[in-house]
Amino acid sequence: MDFNAVYQTKVDYLQSGLTTLIKNRSGHPTLLKAIEYSLHSGGKRLRPVLFLSAYELACQNNTNNNIRIRDNAVLAMACALEMIHTYSLIHDDLPAMDNDDYRRGIPTNHKVFGEAMAILAGDGLLNLAYEVMLEHIPKESELLFRYVKALLIIARSAGISGMISGQSADIENQGKPLCEDTLHYIHTHKTEALITASLQAGALLGHDSPELFNAVTGYGKALGLAFQITDDILDITGDIAQLGKNTGKDEKLGKQTYPARYGLERSKNLARKYIYQAVSYIDVFGVKAEFLKVLALNILNRKH
Numbered sequence: 108m109d110f111n112a113v114y115q116t117k118v119d120y121l122q123s124g125l126t127t128l129i130k131n132r133s134g135h136p137t138l139l140k141a142i143e144y145s146l147h148s149g150g151k152r153l154r155p156v157l158f159l160s161a162y163e164l165a166c167q168n169n170t171n172n173n174i175r176i177r178d179n180a181v182l183a184m185a186c187a188l189e190m191i192h193t194y195s196l197i198h199d200d201l202p203a204m205d206n207d208d209y210r211r212g213i214p215t216n217h218k219v220f221g222e223a224m225a226i227l228a229g230d231g232l233l234n235l236a237y238e239v240m241l242e243h244i245p246k247e248s249e250l251l252f253r254y255v256k257a258l259l260i261i262a263r264s265a266g267i268s269g270m271i272s273g274q275s276a277d278i279e280n281q282g283k284p285l286c287e288d289t290l291h292y293i294h295t296h297k298t299e300a301l302i303t304a305s306l307q308a309g310a311l312l313g314h315d316s317p318e319l320f321n322a323v324t325g326y327g328k329a330l331g332l333a334f335q336i337t338d339d340i341l342d343i344t345g346d347i348a349q350l351g352k353n354t355g356k357d358e359k360l361g362k363q364t365y366p367a368r369y370g371l372e373r374s375k376n377l378a379r380k381y382i383y384q385a386v387s388y389i390d391v392f393g394v395k396a397e398f399l400k401v402l403a404l405n406i407l408n409r410k411h
C-alpha cells in the first residue's frame with residue numbers, strides 16, 4: 108500500500124466535498140471569504156481521513172449490507188468534521204484565547220479579517236457543519252437511525268462534553284501548577300474526543316457492529332492522546348516552517364503539557380506506548396486495517 112497516495116486520495120475527496128458544499132451558499136460576502144480562507148488553508152484533514160477510513164473498514168466488515176448509505180451523506184459528515192475542527196482553530200487563535208499570528212503557514216483568520224469577523228467565521232463554520240449533516244440525512248429508517256446516532260456522537264464530542272470543555276479547562280489552568288488529572292482532562296477533551304468521535308461516526312455509518320465500534324473507540328482514544336502528546340513535543344522541538352505556526356507558546360503561556368509534566372524523553376515514550384496501544388485495538392482486522400495502522404505509526408514521526 109502506498110500510504111501517502113491513499114491519504115492524499117481521501118484528502119482530495121474531502122476537498123471536493125468542501126468546495127461543493129460551500130460553493131452555492133448564500134451569506135454575507137466578507138463572512139464567506141473569511142470562512143473559505145481558513146477552510147481551504149490546507150491542514151492534515153486528519154479527522155475526516157480517520158472518519159472515512161473507519162467507514163471503509165466497517166463497510167468491508169459488513170457482509171449483509173443491503174441498504175448502503177449514499178456517498179454524499181458520508182462525504183457531508185466528513186466535511187462537517189473538518190468544519191468543526193477549523194472553527195475550533197480559528198477561535199483558539201483569537202487574542203482572547205491563544206493569541207496566535209500564524210496557522211497552517213499563513214496569518215490567522217483574525218489577523219486578516221479582524222477579531223469580530225474571525226469570531227463570526229468560527230460561528231458560521233460550526234453552524235454550517237450541522238446544516239450540511241442535516242441536509243444529508245438518509246431517508247431509510249435503519250440508516251437514518253445510525254446517521255443521527257453518529258451526528259449525536261460528533262455533537263457531544265465537539266460540545267460541552269468534549270472539546271469546548273477541554274478548551275475551557277486549558278484556559279483556566281494556564282500558569283497554574285502542573286496537575287496530572289487536569290492535564291489528562293484537557294488532552295482527552297480538547298483533542299482526543301473529536302478524533303475518537305470521527306472514527307466512531309465513520310464506523311457506525313458503515314456497519315452496525317459493536318465489536319468494530321469498540322475497536323475504533325479504543326484505537327481513537329489512544330491515538331488521540333498520542334496525537335496531542337506529539338503536538339506538545341512539537342511545540343518544543345518542531346520546525347516553525349514545517350509546523351506552519353510559532354513554537355514555544357505552551358511554555359510562554361504556562362500550559363499544562365506532557366513535556367512540562369514529564370519531560371521530553373518520557374513524553375516521547377508515552378506517545379509511543381499509546382500508538383502501540385492504538386494499533387493493538389485494530390490488529391484483529393488484519394490487512395483491512397493496514398491504513399489506520401500505518402497512520403498511527405506515522406504520528407510518532409510527524410513534523411506538523
Ligand code: GRG
Nearest residue numbers: 150151152153195196198199270271274298338
Ligand atoms: C476554541 C472550542 C475551541 C476549541 C479549541 C482544537 C483546539 C480546541 C485548539 C487548537 C490548539 C491545539 C493545539 C489543540 C489541540 C488539538 C490540535 C493538535 C489541533 C491541531 O490539529 P491538527 O494538527 O491541525 O490536526 P491541522 O492544521 O493539520 O488541521
